[in-house]
Amino acid sequence: MEYRPRVIDARVVQMLHAMGGIVLEGSRACGKTSTGLEHASSAVRLDSPQVAALVDLDPAGLLVGEAPRLVDEWQLAPALWNVIRHEIDTRQARGQFILSGSATPPDDIRRHSGAGRLGRLRLRTMTLAESGRSTGTVSLRALPEQSSLTSVRGQLTYRDLAAEAVRGGWPALLDATVAEASDYNTSYVDDLCSTDVPGASGSRHDPVRLRRLLMSLARNISAEATVQSLTRDVAAAGAPTDRSTIATYLDALATVFALEELPAWSVALRSRTRLRTRGKIHLADPALACAVLGVSATRLGDDPEYFGQVFEAMAIRDLRVYADLQRATLHHYRDETGLEIDAVIEHHDGSWSAAEIKLGSSMIEAAERNLLKLANERVDTSRIGPPKFLAIITGTEYGYTLPSGVHVVPLAALAA
Numbered sequence: 001m002e003y004r005p006r007v008i009d010a011r012v013v014q015m016l017h018a019m020g021g022i023v024l025e026g027s028r029a030c031g032k033t034s035t036g037l038e039h040a041s042s043a044v045r046l047d048s049p050q051v052a053a054l055v056d057l058d059p060a061g062l063l064v065g066e067a068p069r070l071v072d073e074w075q076l077a078p079a080l081w082n083v084i085r086h087e088i089d090t091r092q093a094r095g096q097f098i099l100s101g102s103a104t105p106p107d108d109i110r111r112h113s114g115a116g117r118l119g120r121l122r123l124r125t126m127t128l129a130e131s132g133r134s135t136g137t138v139s140l141r142a143l144p145e146q147s148s149l150t151s152v153r154g155q156l157t158y159r160d161l162a163a164e165a166v167r168g169g170w171p172a173l174l175d176a177t178v179a180e181a182s183d184y185n186t187s188y189v190d191d192l193c194s195t196d197v198p199g200a201s202g203s204r205h206d207p208v209r210l211r212r213l214l215m216s217l218a219r220n221i222s223a224e225a226t227v228q229s230l231t232r233d234v235a236a237a238g239a240p241t242d243r244s245t246i247a248t249y250l251d252a253l254a255t256v257f258a259l260e261e262l263p264a265w266s267v268a269l270r271s272r273t274r275l276r277t278r279g280k281i282h283l284a285d286p287a288l289a290c291a292v293l294g295v296s297a298t299r300l301g302d303d304p305e306y307f308g309q310v311f312e313a314m315a316i317r318d319l320r321v322y323a324d325l326q327r328a329t330l331h332h333y334r335d336e337t338g339l340e341i342d343a344v345i346e347h348h349d350g351s352w353s354a355a356e357i358k359l360g361s362s363m364i365e366a367a368e369r370n371l372l373k374l375a376n377e378r379v380d381t382s383r384i385g386p387p388k389f390l391a392i393i394t395g396t397e398y399g400y401t402l403p404s405g406v407h408v409v410p411l412a413a414l415a416a
Helices: 009-018 032-039 049-057 080-091 158-167 178-201 207-219 227-236 243-255 286-293 297-301 304-325 361-378
Strands: 021-025 042-045 069-072 097-101 118-122 259-262 280-283 329-334 340-346 352-358 390-394 398-401 407-410
Touching: 009 021, 009 032, 009 118, 009 304, 021 032, 032 042, 032 069, 032 097, 080 097, 080 118, 158 178, 158 286, 158 297, 158 304, 178 207, 178 243, 178 286, 207 227, 207 243, 207 280, 207 286, 227 243, 243 259, 259 329, 280 286, 280 304, 286 304, 297 304, 304 329, 304 340, 304 352, 340 361, 352 361, 361 390
Parallel strands: 021 097, 021 118, 042 069, 069 097, 352 390, 390 407
Antiparallel strands: 259 280, 329 340, 340 352, 398 407
C-alpha cells in the first residue's frame, strides 16, 4: 500500500535529528510500522519466531543495518532496550533507531529510562484530515493569526460524520465500507478482551468483566468517569468486582494504548473558585465505543445526545494529533461552579487556547458564553496572558468568526 502521510511525520524527522533514536508508541493497527518504515533505512521485526530466537543469541546482530533502523514490536524483547541504549552511546550519532511498539513492557529496574538517548512519540489513529475526510482549510497552527474566517466549509454532513465515527481512524479501513469497518472494530474489541490485554499485562483477566468495563467506558465516553463509578457499572451488569480489579484493568488497557486520559487543566484563577482535577478517560478511537455497544452509523445518527459525546471524542482525537505537531498538550477545564471547557491547548511557550466541542449549531451560543467567561472572568490573564484563540469545533458545514472573535470551525475543515 502507498504510504499516506501522517501529521506525526514532521515530529519523527525532528526527533531523529535531535536524539539517538525514537520510540513510536500507539494502539495496535494505528500505523506505527508503516510510519516507522517510511522513515527507516532498514528494519527488523520482532514478531517473527525466527528473529525472536536471535534476541538471546545475537542481540547486537539484530541492530546491524543502515540507520535509522526500525526495531518493530520491540516490547516483545524488552532486553533489547539496554542493548540499543549502549549502541547509541557507542555510535555517538543521532537518528540511529526507531522503536515501534503497541504495548508498554512491565517495569524492570535493570532497564534504563533511555533519557537523553531515546525520545517518545505517540501515534494515534488517523484524523479526518489524515484520512482525507477533512477539507483542511483551517489550520490549528495558523488559527491564532486568523482575525476572521472566510470561505470555510466542511465536506461531511451530519450522517457522514456518524459514519466516520463508526468507521474510526484505522489506516486499514480507509477504503472499507462502514459495514466492513464495523466488523473490523468488533473484532478489535474481541481481541482486546481475549488476547491483547492478557498478553501485554502478563496476568489473567476475566474477558467478561473486561468487556463490561469497555462498555461502561463507551457509555461514559467524553465524561469524567471514576474507578468507583466504573466499578458500580460493571457490578450492576452482573459481574461482581471491586475497585482494585477495575483499576488493574484500566492500567492494562493503558498498557496497550487502548485508552488515554485527558488531564484537567491546572491554571491560576482570578477568583477563589476551585478547579476540578479529575481527568477524562478516552478510548484509543471513538469507533471502539460504537463497536463495543453495537452502535451502527444509523443508530448513532438517530441518537443526537450520544452522538454528541462520540463527536467530542472524535474532536479530542484530532486536536491531540494537531497539537502534538506544535509540542502542545491538550487538557479539559472544569471548576466548582460547573463551568466546563472541552479542550484547552497549552502551547509549548506557556500560552494557551481553548475550544468548546459541539455537534450542532443550537449549542454555539452557549459555547461562546462559556469560552468568554473562561477568558474574561476565570483565568488570571495577568499571569498567563490572554488566549491565543477561542474556537467552537462543530459538526456543522460552515466556518466563520463571531463578532466576539470566537471562531466557529467545522471538524471536517480542520487540519494541523
